Amino acid sequence: MSAIKVEEKLFQNRYKVDSGHPHISIIDEDKCRNDCQAQACTVCCPAGCWTMEGNGQVTVISDGCLECGTCRIICDEHHNVEWDYPRGGYGILFKFG
Amino acid sequence: MAEKFDVIVVGAGPSGNSAAYTLAKAGLSVLQIERGESPGSKNVQGAILYSDALERMIPDFRDDAPLERHIIEQRMWVLDDESYIGSHYRSDAFNKEPYNRYTMIRSQFDKWFSERVKAAGALVICETTVSHLLLDGERVIGVMTDRQGGEIYADAVILADGVNSLLAKKAGFHPELQPKDVALAVKEIHFMPQELIEQRFNVKGTEGVVIEMVGKITKGMMGTGFLYTNSESVTIGVGCMLSDFKKQGTTPYALLEEMKAHPAIKPLIQGGEMKEYTAHLIPEGGYNAMPPIYGEGWMIVGDAGMFVNAVHREGSNLAMTTGMHAAETLIELKNEGKAFSAANLKRYQAKLDESFVMKDMKKYKNMPDVFHSNPQFFNDYPEMLSNAARTMLTVDGVDKKSKEREIRGTFRRRRSLFGLLGDTFKLWRAFE
Known part of the structure; x- marks a missing residue:
């Protein structure tokens, strides 16, 4: 499974990254580490934005985000994802959609 | 002095464009707000366009709409790891104009539709995100945008903001979506010469083929795969219910990669150049999962209202029809001098109940x-x-x-x- 690099797919896409204004964040990092068994965000995000670090901490880097909403909806036990759309004009810019 | 419009439409996908177009054509003052750099730049679809819904609003759409291929053949495949068994339906009846179904590329289509909206008289502003609705008690009186002095007022707001429906949720009109009510679809577009598509799919001119797939490609998850032929590209994707993805433990891109490697599929995309990878949620919860779709000064249209017929792979036609009916409701009320209150906007629900939209939603409610x-x-x-x-x-x-x-x-x-x-x-x- 790890042979598939999502980065190579995302490389084909067009983005206007809003540096310093991530539109997705974790509300309570301890919850991810201590309370969440599944950490489904790290598997289900289609852009691979979510990673489980070696120390058990979950991190999110939303630069490659496709703005689908999966991570927010899938966190239905802990509701631990702060999710908004990027500011107008920023984020993914689909060439074909 | 803040500006005020008859209607604000949030979003410039098929539902929002249908609403804004219908309203503007009837002479109402319309502001349409889109967060992408241009209409379509945030939107994702398979994409199949069913002519009927669009034709009711824009009978001459075929003159200049960016359409890819008209569908003359539908293949339904059931796959295991190394085989497929299936049915193909191909008919020359689909070659008679006016054509009934087309493949399209959404960013181009939405841009085209938006030009029609502007020509009808609506004011369209892009690169603007609506952060929340402005409320006076229960009543929606406008929107707050991320532009300077971002408050804009209107007598009604049509929420065409897509599957995530953040605005209605922030306003407390409905709760968060459940993982069992949405499918996550990922897809790629692969470009290849037109002649290669003609050879591989046995088509000529603008003829096209659609392949819908079920089976082991989704690893037991509830979902389907698809492959659509465009003019000079092929769109390939797979979608499964989010609740299943959560249990399954396979990444969406791995699922797509394995599907592309299937012996029945691989030869169809071989040699193509992948130019974009997209993901999108599809609201497939059906009738039982639908949120309230109108209230004091607001209406929900399209994906935001869960208007998708998952069984028949229909969405954009429901989006357009709901957008059109929402607009017609406001036009009628305006002409009758009535307020856009919840009691009066009930007429929107009645129009949908009468149309194929709610009849189909109800028919498949247990699916x-x-x-x-x-x-x-x-x-x-x-x-x-x-x-x-x-x-x-x-x-x-x-x-x-x-x-x-x-x-x-x-x-x-x-x-x-x-x-x-x-x-x-x-x-x-x-x-x-």
């Missing part, structure tokens, strides 16, 4: 539950069908009657006679 609780439809049956076909088609000295007995035995072993009968009944009940 999601049937598939959720019976994963064998996506796992066991594809393999059983494939094995049955292989057994019958392999000439190996075994007589046909014995082969039939063997197939029956396999079906019963894997699913039991009652299981088979029960599944037939459940499917029949859900479709009936």
Whole structure:
């Protein structure tokens, strides 16, 4: 499974990254580490934005985000994802959609 | 002094564009707000355009809309790991104009539609995100945008902000979506010469082919795969319910990669150049998962209202029809001098009840539950069908009657006679 690099797919896409204004964040990092068994965000995000670090901490880097909403909806036990759309004009810019 | 409009439409996809177009054409003052750099730049679809809904609003759309291919052949494939068994329906009747279905590329289509909206007289502003609705008690009186001095007022706001429907949720009109009510689809577009597409799919000119797939490509998850032919590209994707993705432990891109490597699919995309990878949620919860769709000064249209017929892979036509009916409701009320109150906007619901939209939503209301609780439809049956076909088609000295007995035995072993009968009944009940 790890042979598939999502980065190579995302490389084909067009983005206007809003540096310093991530539109997705974790509300309570301890919850991810201590309370969440599944950490489904790290598997289900289609852009691979979510990673489980070696120390058990979950991190999110939303630069490659496709703005689908999966991570927010899938966190239905802990509701631990702060999710908004990027500011107008920023984020993914689909060439074909 | 803040500006005020008759209606603000949030979003410039098919539902928002239909609403804004219909309203502007009738002479109402309309502001449409889109967060992308241009209409379509945030939008994702398969994409198949069903002519009917659009034709009712824009009868001459074929003159200049960016359409890719008209569909003359539909293939339904059931796949196991190395085979597919399926049906193809191809008819020259689909070659008679006006064509009924087209493939399209959404970013181009939405841009085209938006030009029509502007020509009809609506004010369209892009690169602007609506952060929340402005409320006076229960009543929606406008929107707050991320532009300077971002408050804008209107007598009604149409929420065409897509599947995530953040604005209605922030306002407390409906709760968060459940993982069982949305499918996550990922897809890629692969470019290749037109002649190659013509050869591979046995088409000419603007003829096109659609392949819908179920089976082991979704690893037992409730979902489907698809492959659509465009003019000079092929779109390939796979979508499964989010609740299944959560349990399954496969990444969406790995699923897509494995599907692309399937021996029946790989030759169809070979040599293509992948130019974009997209993901999108599809609201497939059906009738039972629909949120309230109107209230004091607001209406919800399109994906935001869960208007998708998952069984028939229809969405954009429901989006356009809901957008049009929402607009017509406001136009009628305005002409009658009535307020855009919840009591009056009930007429929107009545219009949808009368149309194919709610009739179809109701018809298939039990379908999601049937598939959720019976994963064998996506796992066991594809393999059983494939094995049955292989057994019958392999000439190996075994007589046909014995082969039939063997197939029956396999079906019963894997699913039991009652299981088979029960599944037939459940499917029949859900479709009936």
